[in-house]
Amino acid sequence: MTTSQPREPLPDALPPPEEPADATAFLASPPAHRWGFGAFLLVEVVLLASAAFVSVLVGDTGPGPLPIRVVLLGTMLPTMIAAAVAVLVTYVRGNGPLVDLRIEWRWADVRVGFKYGCIGLVFTTVAAYLWTRLVGDANATSAISSLVEDRQMSVSAAVVMFVYLWLLGPICEEVIYRGLLWGAAERLQWRSERWGRVAAFLLSTAVFAASHLEPLRTTLLLVIAVPIGLARLVTGRLPASIVAHQVNNFLPALTILLGALGVASF
Template identity: 30%
Template sequence: MEEQQDQDTGRAHWGFLAFFTGLGGYHLAILAFTAATADRFAEVDVTDPPVLGPLLLLVFLPNVLLGLGPVVISWYRGNGPNSDFGLIPTRRDLKVGLAAGGAALLAAWLLGALLLRINPDRSSSLDEIEALSGGRTIWLAAAALFVFLGAPLTEELLTRGALWQALAHYKIPRLVILALTAVVFAFLHEESWRVLSLFAQGLAIGAARMITGRVASSVVAHATNNLLPAVYLYTG
C-alpha cells in the first residue's frame, strides 16, 4: 500500500483548466470582497483599524479558492484529488518535506535578513492580520492555524499540483517546471520587496514535489516553512 501511494502522480491534461479556475476564483473573490467592503471601511483610520472578529476569516476566502479550483476539476475531469495529486502523506513525504521545509526556512532567514537591510521598515500581511484581530486570541489562533495548514494545502494544490502537472503534460523539463512554479509561488504572495526570498523558498518547497512526485511532500515542506510565521502571528 505504501509503495502504491509513493508513486509519482504524473501529468494532467486538465491541469491548466484547474490552475486558471483556482487563480480566477482567487482574484474574483478579492474583487468581490473589495467591492463589498470599500464603502463600509472608506473612512477607517488605517493606523487604528477596527477589530473585525470573525469577519477576519473572510480574508482567507480567496486563498481557499486557490485550492478549491484544482480539487473540483480533479473530481470532474480526473480521478479525484488524492489519486491525481497524492495528498495523503507517506513516511517518505514527511521526511523529504521536513528537509525541504527546513531548507526553505534557511533561505527565508538568509535572504530575508539581506532584503530587510536593503528595504527596512517593511510590514507584512501578518502584521495587518494581527492588527485587525485586535489581539483576540481565538481569531489569532484561527488565522495562525490557516497560515500553518490551510495556506500550504491550497497554494500547493494550485502551484505544485495543477500547474506542475499541466506543464508536465506538455513534457516541460522538470527543472524548468520547478523554476516556473517557484516564480508563480513568489508573485502569488504580492509582496514585491521579498520576491527573491519567496522564489528561493519556492525552489526548496518544489524540490520536495520533484523528488517524491507527490503534492503531499510539498505541502509538508510548505507547512514547515510557515510554522514560524504562524507562531509569530499567534504570539505577536
C-alpha cells in the first residue's frame, strides 16, 4: 500500500507579466520604417512627370475665361497624385501614414500651427513687399498667380482654386516635404535625435523652396517655409505644419480668388 505524497500548495495568483526594460521609450518611439530618400525622389519624379503630362493634356487654353478643367488638372492633380504616392509608400514600406508621417491630431498642435502660421504670414507679407520693390511685380509673381493673371474664371473654378490653395494644397505639400522627406532625413544615423530633427528641418525647408521651380522667388519661398518647418520641429508632428501652411496660404489664396472673379486686381 502506497501513501500519496502531499502536494505543494498552488500560488494564490500568477505573477504579473514582466514590463519591457524601457516601456516608456518604446511607446514614445514609433516603429522604424524602411523607406528613405529613394521614396522621396520617386514622389518628386511622379510630381514632375504628372505635371508634364497634364500640361500636354490641357494644351493651349486660348483667350477667354480660364476653364475649370485647367484649374482642376493643371494646379491640383500633380500635387495630389504625388501626395497619394507618398502615402502609398508608407503602406508598402512602412507602418502607414499615421505612424510614419507623424499624423496625430492634438488641439495643442493646432494652436502651435496657428501661431507659427500667423507669424509666418506677417514675415511673408513684409518679405513679399520688399521683394516686389527689389525685383518688380512681374518677377515676384508666383506661377499660379501668373496662370490666372488677367484671366477671369467662373465662380465654381475660382472657388475650387481657393479651397485647394488654402486647405488641400498645404496638406499635400506637407505630406511630401515635412512628412516623407522629413522622415527620410531623420532615418539617417545622426549623433543624436535632436540633430536628426534639425537636419530634417533645414533640408525640408531648402528643398521645399527649390522644388517650386521658381528661381527668382526661391529666397521668398525660404522665408515662407521657415515658420512652417518650425511648427513641425517644435511639435514633432505633421498637423502643426499643415495648419501653419494653411494659415500662411489664406491671404494669397483669397487674393487670387478675388482677382480671378474680377473683384480686385493683383
